[in-house]
Amino acid sequence: MTNTKQKILDTAERLIGERGYAATSLRHIIAEAGVNLAAVHYHFGSKEDLLDAVVVRKAAPVNAARLARLDRIEAEAGSGRPDVEKVLESFLIPTAEMANRNPEFVRLMGRMHAEGLMPLIVGKHFQAMVLRFVAALRRALPGLPEEELMWRVHFMMGAMSQTMCSAPIFARMAGNPADMEPRMRRLVTFLGAGFRASATAGKEKK
Amino acid sequence: MTNTKQKILDTAERLIGERGYAATSLRHIIAEAGVNLAAVHYHFGSKEDLLDAVVVRKAAPVNAARLARLDRIEAEAGSGRPDVEKVLESFLIPTAEMANRNPEFVRLMGRMHAEGLMPLIVGKHFQAMVLRFVAALRRALPGLPEEELMWRVHFMMGAMSQTMCSAPIFARMAGNPADMEPRMRRLVTFLGAGFRASATAGKEKK
DNA sequence: GTCTATACTGAGATAGAC
DNA sequence: GTCTATCTCAGTATAGAC
Numbered sequence: 001m002t003n004t005k006q007k008i009l010d011t012a013e014r015l016i017g018e019r020g021y022a023a024t025s026l027r028h029i030i031a032e033a034g035v036n037l038a039a040v041h042y043h044f045g046s047k048e049d050l051l052d053a054v055v056v057r058k059a060a061p062v063n064a065a066r067l068a069r070l071d072r073i074e075a076e077a078g079s080g081r082p083d084v085e086k087v088l089e090s091f092l093i094p095t096a097e098m099a100n101r102n103p104e105f106v107r108l109m110g111r112m113h114a115e116g117l118m119p120l121i122v123g124k125h126f127q128a129m130v131l132r133f134v135a136a137l138r139r140a141l142p143g144l145p146e147e148e149l150m151w152r153v154h155f156m157m158g159a160m161s162q163t164m165c166s167a168p169i170f171a172r173m174a175g176n177p178a179d180m181e182p183r184m185r186r187l188v189t190f191l192g193a194g195f196r197a198s199a200t201a202g203k204e205k206k
Numbered sequence: 207m208t209n210t211k212q213k214i215l216d217t218a219e220r221l222i223g224e225r226g227y228a229a230t231s232l233r234h235i236i237a238e239a240g241v242n243l244a245a246v247h248y249h250f251g252s253k254e255d256l257l258d259a260v261v262v263r264k265a266a267p268v269n270a271a272r273l274a275r276l277d278r279i280e281a282e283a284g285s286g287r288p289d290v291e292k293v294l295e296s297f298l299i300p301t302a303e304m305a306n307r308n309p310e311f312v313r314l315m316g317r318m319h320a321e322g323l324m325p326l327i328v329g330k331h332f333q334a335m336v337l338r339f340v341a342a343l344r345r346a347l348p349g350l351p352e353e354e355l356m357w358r359v360h361f362m363m364g365a366m367s368q369t370m371c372s373a374p375i376f377a378r379m380a381g382n383p384a385d386m387e388p389r390m391r392r393l394v395t396f397l398g399a400g401f402r403a404s405a406t407a408g409k410e411k412k
Numbered sequence: 413g414t415c416t417a418t419a420c421t422g423a424g425a426t427a428g429a430c
Numbered sequence: 431g432t433c434t435a436t437c438t439c440a441g442t443a444t445a446g447a448c
Contacts, residue, residue: 002431004431020403022228025422025423025424026425027422027423027424034433036432036433036434036440037424037425037433038426038432038433038434039431039432040424041425041426042431042432043431046424046425047423047424047425050292053423055393088425107240113322114322114325115321115322116320116321116322116323117322118320119320121304122288139357148392149394151369151389151392151393152392152396153391154365154368154369154434155365155368155369155396155397156365157368158364158365158367158368158369159360159364159365160364161309161364161368162360162361162367162368162415163361163363163364164358165358186354186357186358187357187361189403189404189405190357190358190361190400190401190403191361191400192403193399193400193403194396194397194400194403195396195398197395197396197398197399198395198424199395208413208414210414230440231440231441232440233439233440233441241415242415242416243417243441243442244415244416244417244418244442244443244444245415245416245418247413247441247442247443248414248415249414252441252442253440253441253442254447256413260414276437327418367416
């Protein structure tokens with residue numbers, strides 16, 4: 001990778017983490033990086049593709065950790081059912097670990113979520129990993145209808161991305177914003193109970 | 207309200223619902239509405255304030271329905287504990303009802319969420335209503351520590367806003383995208399179990 | 413009070429010279 | 431690979447007509 005490309009990535013990561021994607025202009029980035037405006041389009045094609053490169057560089061290690069944990073849990077379960085909470089932990093805890101090692105990661109992910117850019121990025125790069133987790137949850141909850149499972153995964157994704165960003169309204173109780181582990185553990189408890197709920201509990205009342 | 211102001215609101219609502227906020231320029235809106243560019247800034251001040259006016263016009267009836275349901279539930283409960291699921295329903299079902307009567311509402315709210323604009327709007331106009339729901343949940347779950355309750359409300363908000371927009375990845379299972387009632391009922395079941403979960407279940411394992 | 417015409421600043425993107 | 435110059439389009443601000 002050329003020096004110019006590296007400088008653009010590093011500067012973009014820092015500025016987007018600090019100010020957000022929409023509020024960070026390419027001109028601001030290139031001024032701080034000391035490179036030319038056209039170099040961004042030469043190396044990345046567009047502002048959106050630059051963001052993509054920045055996010056992938058941060059998120060790839062997290063996804064690797066997630067899959068490693070999931071591999072271990074599935075090996076332990078053998079042909080039996082994996083534990084729902086353990087599967088959820090393998091998905092959520094690596095985020096917290098990455099956040100503790102690399103606080104900018106949280107800021108960047110929080111920004112992406114706050115600006116509604118996560119679905120775009122997730123769809124491009126994380127879909128395969130998510131499908132593996134859905135399969136693990138399916139084995140953990142064999143009685144749950146497939147459609148119900150998919151909706152609950154949907155709910156989980158919403159709660160998770162909300163939790164990864166410290167929305168201003170909740171900032172006062174966030175404690176150390178970079179220490180995501182406690183809140184991720186709360187989330188595992190919450191989601192675990194939701195996933196275990198009987199699918200028909202709310203529908204038989206009619 | 208003047209005719210010009212009305213036309214701007216109607217056109218902005220339609221175009222933003224179709225294309226999103228960022229992708230809809232003021233020039234596009236005023237061209238379709240047949241009004242002058244400066245009229246937008248005269249009546250609304252800025253593009254963001256225009257969005258605000260559009261959203262409030264749609265969301266005010268939903269909030270009124272939510273509070274009416276909550277009033278009824280709290281009256282029924284008297285001095286006892288309200289039912290968690292009923293409180294959640296009073297928050298979630300009016301959204302589905304509005305969606306069935308007025309499909310553009312869902313599209314607009316989905317766009318707002320997808321572009322990360324909900325926290326901004328919620329903070330401005332819905333905060334008081336949310337606080338009433340938090341109070342109702344607190345009475346419904348007297349054993350739950352306050353901090354845990356606040357995090358679970360946080361999780362709920364994430365799952366709900368995710369559910370209100372049909373993310374492309376889930377579009378295939380959305381059925382009629384405007385019929386949100388089934389998915390909101392699934393969400394009530396899921397969240398109800400999460401809220402009822404023991405707060406210490408996930409923390410004693412250490 | 414309402415609205416129009418017009419100009420200003422800054423954004424992302426691109427063509428072509430080097 | 432890199433840079434200069436330029437393009438189009440965005441949101442915003444203001445002066446003044448009705």
